[in-house]
Amino acid sequence: MDDDEPIERYDPSCAPDPTAWMNLDEQEQINLAFEYHRRRRIKIPGARVHAIVHAVVETQVAMAADGVVARTLARLQDEGLDRHDAIHAVGSVLLGELHGLLSGDLPALDVNDRYFNAVERLSAESWRRSG
Numbered sequence: 001m002d003d004d005e006p007i008e009r010y011d012p013s014c015a016p017d018p019t020a021w022m023n024l025d026e027q028e029q030i031n032l033a034f035e036y037h038r039r040r041r042i043k044i045p046g047a048r049v050h051a052i053v054h055a056v057v058e059t060q061v062a063m064a065a066d067g068v069v070a071r072t073l074a075r076l077q078d079e080g081l082d083r084h085d086a087i088h089a090v091g092s093v094l095l096g097e098l099h100g101l102l103s104g105d106l107p108a109l110d111v112n113d114r115y116f117n118a119v120e121r122l123s124a125e126s127w128r129r130s131g
Helices: 016-022 024-041 045-064 068-078 085-105 111-121 123-129
Strands: none
Touching: 016 045, 024 045, 045 068, 045 085, 068 085, 068 111, 085 111, 085 123
């Protein structure tokens, strides 16, 4: 995809072009993820939150192609998850951190380090066991 060409459809099985993804505003990213699930008739509780998680994980990958999240997505796929499930696995770690912060169960200190360490520890096996 040409970096100047806007993303019109999102498919979590294929990584979006990082530059084109980052050229979208956050609401456009969320809307694309939401529309993907709607088009596929995937019914999920909290569909907007689900789409936000997709957008956040895709943004983390686009911002650092060699970063923890991108490496973990690739590793999870090597371990047998499809890319969509790998996004869900990383997203579950993200939501766990957010829940811990909002509930006061986790300290706000070192939140990024804690999150990235948890993402690095994630495996396809641990994801399958949790679901």
